[in-house]
Amino acid sequence: MTALLQVEAIDVGYGHVGVLENVSLTVDQGSIVALVGSNGAGKSTLLRAISGLLRPRRGRIVFAGTDLAGAPPNRVVDAGILHVAEGRRLFRQQSVDDNLELGLYGARIARSNVAARYARVFELFPVLAERRRSRAGVLSGGQQQMLAIAQALMREPRLLMLDEPSLGLAPIIVDQVLEVLLRLRDGGTTILLVEQMVERALEIADFGFVLQNGRLIGQGPAAELARSDIVTSAYVGAKQHN
Ligand SMILES: Nc1ncnc2c1ncn2[C@@H]1O[C@H](COP(=O)(O)OP(=O)(O)OP(=O)(O)O)[C@@H](O)[C@H]1O
Ligand SMILES: [Mg+2]
CATH class of the missing domain: 3.40.50.300 (P-loop containing nucleotide triphosphate hydrolases)
Known part of the structure; x- marks a missing residue:
């Protein structure tokens, strides 16, 4: 190891x-x-x-x-190293999609790779794919936790x-x-x-x-x-x- x-x-x-x-x-x-x-x-x-x-x-x-x-x-x-802090700090007024995009803030990745990253997190958390356009603040607690993890995963x-x-x-x-x-x-x-x-x-x-x-x-x-x-x-x- x-x-x-x-x-x-x-x-x-x-x-x-x-x-x-x-x-x-x-x-x-x-x-x-x-x-x-x-x-x-x-x-x-x-x-x-x-x-x-x-x-x-x-x-x-x-x-x-x-x-x-x-x-x-x-x-x-x-x-x-990505840290998903206690209490799921999301942008509550922004959509699921936008929160995922914000996960890439400042990251140096090619635009062409972004779609693949969305696809990967939606494959892990299908419920987020169904709620892409919902504001983060209206999601259930479980969905918000999934979004917080997914946001971190956008950076692989x-x-x-x-x-x-x-x-x-x-x-x-x-x-x-x-x-x-x-x-x-x-x-x-x-x-x-x-x-x-x-x-x-x-x-x-x-x-x-x-x-x-x-x-x-x-x-x-x-x-x-x-x-x-x-x-x-x-x-x-x-x-x-x-
Ligand atoms: N911002 C802070 N300023 C001063 N002391 C703090 C701060 N955050 C935590 N502490 C103190 O540091 C110690 C460790 O706290 P910490 O939050 O790391 O524990 P924890 O193991 O995560 O506990 P929990 O299970 O409650 O989340 C505690 O005595 C706490 O009071
Ligand atoms: Mg703690």
Whole structure:
């Protein structure tokens, strides 16, 4: 297995407040890696550091051989890392088609390839094809999540990072979204998945990492982690946040 992403001993925080301490993690090319841990563990903070929204105070974030720690978000995107943030940030007044087009903003791709990219995301999410002209704001929660993922896929990322894609979705929609992640992985896209539905995440993942209070407390093949009590202890042993 070749590592596509290697996070090496990073410290990350907000202002003077430290959150992540000495966190290291590897994501192999072509795998799904699940990152789990209780509320406030630092999962979103880790994704923000990888995507260039937060600058690590220490450590390296090596992607395809290049250290991206401290690089601006646009450079991280150009390198091939796409982050679907918590809460599906869409242009609610714009149509599905326009949101997909906006996913290509600033991308250097030939006009002739754009149609193929639309076709690919519509093949993955047929329901979006039926709603091409609808405003994003009137879609169901599940369709909005699909659109947020599809928007990222328009750039054909090498690494797709998802922050709690199942949040607020009906179980059958969660199944559909996870199914798409498996198809993407099988097509060669590498995935880093933050998920509160831990069992579901570990079902589709190849490998998993467990964060607790800003530190990594466990890692292993997903099937092994699912059976171990590290995951439970991460939830039971965490500091309480309100
Ligand atoms: N913008 C911010 N400014 C200051 N502190 C923040 C900010 N965002 C998060 N934090 C703090 O950083 C810590 C980690 O938060 P983070 O959102 O990364 O956790 P998480 O694992 O994603 O949790 P959740 O499961 O609730 O999404 C928490 O203590 C949180 O209060
Ligand atoms: Mg979070």
